Amino acid sequence: MTTRRRLGPAVFASGLVALALILTGCASDPLAEQYREGSNKGYIAGDGSVTEIAEANRSNPVSFEGVTEHGKTVTSADYAGQVIVVNFWYAGCAPCRAEAPDLQKLNDEFEGAGASFLGVNVRDQAANAIAFNETYSVTYPSVMDVDGGSMQLAFSGSIPPNAVPTTLVVDGQGRVAARILGQVSSPSILETLIRDTIAEGK
Structure with missing residues (x-):
């Protein structure tokens, strides 16, 4: 108890x-x-600012492990060699709801084309996350991070405390290459960040 x-x-x-x-x-x-x-607001929103990190200035690869809303364990090793777009969110966050369709559209665009999307839910239980996915037709998984916070800790050098949403582009070596602090209000910018990061590995 x-x-x-x-x-x-x-x-x-x-x-x-x-x-x-x-x-x-x-x-x-x-x-x-x-x-x-x-x-x-119940959250501290970022201002939508974009930060790109040159390859030579990136920190060490981020190692992570978590369990998705459907009970599947995912680790950084599962994404070895590919770009990951990591989005920190929760269902009650208005900017998270606003950006969800754009993130899903980009997920569809890059599926099988060098980049994968992974959500990190920082506040909800699995049932809430699943309901959110159904409402906004989100198909990529999310790690449920509300209890242990291990994902937030793993990326703590790139995520300001309480800044939700935050979207990170992680390169093929597992290093954070770019960050959007706040709502992805311009999907074309995120698309460019993803394409540029994929191109680095070619």
Whole structure:
């Protein structure tokens, strides 16, 4: 049986102060700004900015393992040698719902053509993820990461805390090559990032 304890007011307040101090040090960070605004969105959305990382500057390959909404285990080894588009999302996130059709369209375009899509659901249980997929006709799998957070931890160098959605393009060596922080509002940009990353391995 799981026991949950409430933090005392003093402990909770001190935690908020510490977080505020951390965020104050990042005054130009739009995520920090959204936190301070207290918009109560339930998520912190990115601004749609695109970051590309030159091959020579990419960090080490990311190793991951997780279980999808249908109970299948997936690992980074399953995607060895191919580009992966990793999208962090959850069902209650409005930008996630807005971008879902565009991501699925790109998934269809690149299926069998050098790139695979993999979702990472950061908040829901499997039933919610499956219902979302049915609503938006999403066919690629998602790792259910709400309990352990292992996927978020594996990609922590590329994903700001609480920035949902975030989409990463991972190269054939397992290194993050590009990031879209926030909703994929221009599918053509993501398509170009994917094509450029695939071309690197040719």
